[in-house]
Amino acid sequence: MNQANYDPITLEIIQNALQATSDEMFAALRKTAMSAIIYEVLDAGTGVTDAHGELASSGAGIPAFVGVIDKTVKAILREHPHESIRPGDVYATNDPWYGGVTHLNDMVIALPVFAGETLIAWTAVIAHWTDVGGMAPGSVSPAAREIWQEGLRLPAVKLFEHGVPIDSVLRIMKANSRMPDYLEGDLWASIAAVRVGERRLQELAAKYGTDTVLEAIRQYLDYGEQITLQALAALPHGRWSIAEEQDDGRVFKATVEIGPDHFTIDLTDNPDQDEGPNNSSVDGSTIVGQMVLKNVTAPQGVCNGGSFRPLRVLTREGSIFHATEGAAMGIYYEQEIRIYDVIMRCLAESMPERLPAGHFASICGTYLSGRHPDTGRDVLIVEPEIGGWGARHGADGINALYSAFHGDTFNCPAEICEARHGLLVDAIALNDEGGGHGAWRGGKGLKIDYRIRYEHGTVTCGYTRSKFPPWGLAGGGEGTPNYIEVLRRDGTRERYAYADAVPLVAGDVVRVVTGNGGGYGNPAERPRERVLADLRDGYISPREARDIYGLR
Structure with missing residues (x-):
């Protein structure tokens, strides 16, 4: 069907429904979670991606968590052949090198959504689970020197096969936690949330047709890019650099270049990865860049995969912002918020009336x-x-x-x-x-x-x-x-x-x-x-x- 034949009002209704779906998933998670860190603090995030893992809509919750979801789905698609993915499957990952992005406490549950035989989207939830094993209660310790000390790694594994739980995987997860009842409660809350999203997307496909839903997602991603490009055109253009000493004596550096069609953040000239848990994955550093981009362009506008097409984040493998596999990651969040703050300082000193x-x-x-x-x-x-x-x-x-x-x-x-x-x-x-x-x-x-x-x-x-x-x-x-x-x-x-x-x-x-x-x-x-x-x-x-x- 030609794009011109699509009713723009119908497409916008579907696009708004995608956002509502992400928000409903978040509400389901909050109402059913076991841990106060989820149902009170809301240390979680939800979202919907297209069939290829591009973020189609972002739900409530932590922005740095929502940014994980598309990277998780892409990791699942890399690890599992397309023909092995079926309706009713559910996947789990918490591993920073297999789509988990953050640290082992942050578990992502993802579900492929089918309309008939066609994979049309994915629904996903990320939430901080209280304890996933490791050397310390809560699975976070400043003393950790490798990720194996921080808990159980789940490298984008299948948790449900065609709607049936894989009992051995569930038992391994519970056996590795000091608080297995909390882990199980938060797991089922996450599964309930992604299933709510699945149901809503299948209802959209049944009501408007699969092709129409897929076209709505495609155009929504393009719209996200247009919003960012319009905002970039209105920003000061140039190149700015900063170096800032941190509490531990290391110096973090960033260079930002803004043009009418690009936003580049260069983090290559930074210290080697930490011997302890103070590291970020390359995907985590990319999310930092995504947050900065939204902050200075269109913070109130649509946020999806298209929004970040003009962004490029440069890192050096083996550095603190691109740690190699096996590095401890428990306190990743402090490094990411540190470099986020450094980048924002760089821009604020250049644009003091904007930030x-x-x-x-x-x-x-x-x-x-x-x-x-x-x-x-x-x-x-x-x-x-x-x-x-x-x-x-x-x-x-x-x-x-x-x-x-x-x-x-x-x-x-x-x-x-x-x-x-x-x-x-x-x-x-x-x-x-x-x-x-x-x-x-x-x-x-x-x-x-x-x-x-x-x-x-x-x-x-x-x-x-x-x-x-x-x-x-x-x-x-x-x-x-x-x-x-x-x-x-x-x-x-x-x-x-x-x-x-x-x-x-x-x-x-x-x-x-x-x-x-x-x-x-x-x-x-x-x-x-x-x-x-x-x-x-x-x-x-x-x-x-x-x-x-x-x-x-």
């Missing part, structure tokens, strides 16, 4: 484990933390929001932490440390006190921006660092940014402190009435009002 100052820019992953004092069950809280965002021209930074990597996700409520995980949450308050001063002030991070009730427990964490705080812009001041403190019941204190299974006992307090964002503009230019309001609301101290803002 904000630096935010706390860390996942601040916090892992608390022990035995629930009321139920006797082994429990593990996996908690990314929220912090302060940078100010921008014309507006103060946002208080207590997840990092730019997290998208529209939430912190775990105190009630869930206490009931499900056996902790006491003594306090949650805005970070009262100074910093982030400017004509527009940086947003505030948080201070959270978790009081331990376990007879014996541990805390593991991996925070960056603990030495070099968020950067100010256009004369604004730096923000404040991220860190945790362990307040011992005997009155002593210990401070950490990276910690591996630090022992805890009942009565100890783990204090999480997330940074305040950077400021924008000269603090002397902040209007007097705003300074007075900041002083009244406790955002600044009398000394800061006097010495930094000149209030007399």
Whole structure:
């Protein structure tokens, strides 16, 4: 059928239905998941690809997760001959070199969607599973030196054959987890979600015809490219470079080149891969580039595989942003958010009226484990933390929001932490440390006190921006660092940014402190009435009002 014969209104209805399908999959996952990291924090993502693995629609959840889905489907298609893929099959991967992209906790479940005998699409879900084995509770340890220490690898394996579970694979997965009931619950929630997506896509094909659905997807991808190209044409064009020292002494470098039809990010001149778990896969670095591209072009516009056709991300194999197979990957997220922040800083300093100052820019992953004092069950809280965002021209930074990597996700409520995980949450308050001063002030991070009730427990964490705080812009001041403190019941204190299974006992307090964002503009230019309001609301101290803002 000729393209001109397709009704454009029908095609748009189908395209909107693709987006609704991804969102419905996310709702199904959230309502049925076992782990609070999924149903409360929403540490997950959903999407639909075309038959070849190009992202057709992106659902709710973490942007860096949604970016995994197309890469997963393409890996499955590489590993499994087309003739072996049948209706009712379900695939699983968590391996960074087989479409898993991130680390082993992030499990992707993908399902091929057929209309009759024709493979028309894939539905997929990615979610953080609490424990998949390895050397440490939660499967993440700063001490890991190879991926085999981090848990069970599933290299794009078939989980269901023609609608029937492959029992041996399911048993292996459960046997390798410290929390098999949570693993099984999250698995079936993921399967329910991809099946919801399958049903909706088959309904579309039955209603409008397979050819029409395939044409709608094809045109939707082309439309995504058109939106990006229109935005690129309106951006400043040129080439910019940056080098930034990190907390551990390494220097991360990036060069960005923007033209009317291309957006290139060069990460080749970066350190060799880490001996520990601080690495990113090449696909993960590509997702960083995709997020930057959307941020500076059309953040509110359509997001699909076509959106990223003008993007090119260059890496060097064997570097921290293109680790070779076997490298530990548990804390991949800190490296990716670090280079994301470096690239955004490079562009913000070149386009200060378009982009904000630096935010706390860390996942601040916090892992608390022990035995629930009321139920006797082994429990593990996996908690990314929220912090302060940078100010921008014309507006103060946002208080207590997840990092730019997290998208529209939430912190775990105190009630869930206490009931499900056996902790006491003594306090949650805005970070009262100074910093982030400017004509527009940086947003505030948080201070959270978790009081331990376990007879014996541990805390593991991996925070960056603990030495070099968020950067100010256009004369604004730096923000404040991220860190945790362990307040011992005997009155002593210990401070950490990276910690591996630090022992805890009942009565100890783990204090999480997330940074305040950077400021924008000269603090002397902040209007007097705003300074007075900041002083009244406790955002600044009398000394800061006097010495930094000149209030007399």
